[in-house]
Amino acid sequence: MKIVADENILALDGWFGKKVTLQLVPGREINADHVKDADALLVRSITRVNAALLEGSAVQFVGTATSGTDHLDLDWLAQQGISVADAAGANANAVVEYVLASLATLIRDDAFDPWQCRVAVIGVGHVGGALIRRLQGLGIDCVACDPLQQIVVNVDYVPLDEALQADVVCLHTPLTHDGKHATWHMLDRERLSALRPETVLINAGRGEVIATDALLELLQRVPEQNVFLDVWENEPSPSLALLRQVTAGTPHIAGYSVEAKLAASRCVLTGLCRHFNKKIPAVMPPVNLPLIVHDERFSIEPRVAGDAGRTDQQLFADMVLASFSPARVSQRFTGLYQRAAADNNGAQVFDSLRRELAERREFSACHLHAAAYSPQLAGWLHAAGFVLQA
Numbered sequence: 001m002k003i004v005a006d007e008n009i010l011a012l013d014g015w016f017g018k019k020v021t022l023q024l025v026p027g028r029e030i031n032a033d034h035v036k037d038a039d040a041l042l043v044r045s046i047t048r049v050n051a052a053l054l055e056g057s058a059v060q061f062v063g064t065a066t067s068g069t070d071h072l073d074l075d076w077l078a079q080q081g082i083s084v085a086d087a088a089g090a091n092a093n094a095v096v097e098y099v100l101a102s103l104a105t106l107i108r109d110d111a112f113d114p115w116q117c118r119v120a121v122i123g124v125g126h127v128g129g130a131l132i133r134r135l136q137g138l139g140i141d142c143v144a145c146d147p148l149q150q151i152v153v154n155v156d157y158v159p160l161d162e163a164l165q166a167d168v169v170c171l172h173t174p175l176t177h178d179g180k181h182a183t184w185h186m187l188d189r190e191r192l193s194a195l196r197p198e199t200v201l202i203n204a205g206r207g208e209v210i211a212t213d214a215l216l217e218l219l220q221r222v223p224e225q226n227v228f229l230d231v232w233e234n235e236p237s238p239s240l241a242l243l244r245q246v247t248a249g250t251p252h253i254a255g256y257s258v259e260a261k262l263a264a265s266r267c268v269l270t271g272l273c274r275h276f277n278k279k280i281p282a283v284m285p286p287v288n289l290p291l292i293v294h295d296e297r298f299s300i301e302p303r304v305a306g307d308a309g310r311t312d313q314q315l316f317a318d319m320v321l322a323s324f325s326p327a328r329v330s331q332r333f334t335g336l337y338q339r340a341a342a343d344n345n346g347a348q349v350f351d352s353l354r355r356e357l358a359e360r361r362e363f364s365a366c367h368l369h370a371a372a373y374s375p376q377l378a379g380w381l382h383a384a385g386f387v388l389q390a
């Protein structure tokens with residue numbers, strides 16, 4: 001059997017016996033020549049999988065290590081009888097932590113108190129559902145907007161235009177082009193203009209859900225509007241003007257963590273085994289991941305305990321941002337991207353930064369000493385996903 005796979009799907013090597021030929025290829029370079037005699041293709045979001053790639057090939061299974069599937073021509077694949085498996089849910093927790101870290105950026109700067117706010121989550125699937133549960137666990141008021149499925153209980157579902165009046169608006173929808181609830185340019189000029197200037201907008205769904213030109217116009221008119229973008233139109237070459245204007249812009253890494261990457265690999269390998277009627281290995285990619293109890297990134301802990309001058313909210317933000325700071329990533333991304341864009345190398349910067357940022361660990365890898373924090377702060381840290389030990 002021959003499997004062609006994106007070289008950046010984590011921990012694929014070592015899972016296949018001698019009867020399998022695994023060819024690893026950079027995702028943007030996978031072409032019809034690579035796949036013509038392959039039985040299976042494993043991709044990430046950057047490979048377009050359609051007739052142009054697979055027509056006449058031997059591929060009968062496509063696995064994508066992503067939740068989004070807009071890079072796959074699902075109708076054509078179904079017509080051809082090619083099976084598809086995705087990794088929906090694998091990176092939901094990483095995206096939730098990205099949203100918490102974005103809010104922490106504003107809390108730290110004293111610009112914002114989420115406990116006095118209403119957060120609207122638009123798109124309530126794996127990511128949006130997990131986000132609502134996490135925010136509610138933190139005691140933060142939420143509403144949900146999802147006209148296609150209403151699966152989360154104990155939350156009010158509201159129409160889109162009402163959701164856009166919340167204090168924080170989080171977009172977690174797929175990119176879709178057809179039907180009454182298509183999401184392409186769902187936030188167009190008219191809807192963006194309806195946002196209140198103090199509303200915080202976060203997009204970790206797909207870039208095309210917001211019309212770039214209209215958002216740029218909005219930010220030129222209302223520069224104080226806080227906007228966090230992880231996804232962009234025209235990746236890997238997003239608008240530099242927009243990147244410069246947003247509160248924090250990251251190169252599509254909200255769902256990036258070692259935990260998420262391994263879970264995604266597990267999903268595609270499970271799908272592959274099911275399709276080819278192979279036994280699903282009991283233990284899948286590796287893994288003894290070290291905890292970060294003593295990691296220098298968390299040397300903040302003693303400072304937190306000793307710093308009587310900071311409020312529990314600020315200390316909460318400090319802890320979250322010590323783990324992952326979208327603003328720090330944004331600063332680096334913006335600097336590198338604007339220099340590279342001058343030489344038309346922006347796309348390489350986008351891709352190489354993404355590779356580098358895949359080593360993030362989730363909050364659960366950080367074990368903290370409960371006694372170092374006030375009961376309120378310890379409760380928030382626990383609810384956010386950190387592990388509190390006696």
Ligand SMILES: NC(=O)c1ccc[n+]([C@@H]2O[C@H](COP(=O)([O-])OP(=O)(O)OC[C@H]3O[C@@H](n4cnc5c(N)ncnc54)[C@H](O)[C@@H]3O)[C@@H](O)[C@H]2O)c1
Binds near residue numbers: 147183255
């Ligand atoms: N930035 C990242 O790193 C990252 C990571 C994971 C997922 N994503 C993106 O986020 C999307 C959501 O991820 P997920 O795992 O929750 O997917 P999911 O399929 O579990 O959930 C998507 C939800 O969006 C809802 N939806 C569809 N159209 C809508 C509309 N017009 N208005 C409101 N809701 C709508 C669906 O009903 C569904 O409940 C993915 O499709 C992907 O494009 C991005």
Ligand SMILES: O=C(O)[C@H](O)[C@H](O)COP(=O)(O)O
Binds near residue numbers: 043046065068069091
């Ligand atoms: O849809 C998803 O799951 C995410 O957008 C995912 O994080 C994309 O990551 P990539 O496949 O490009 O590494």
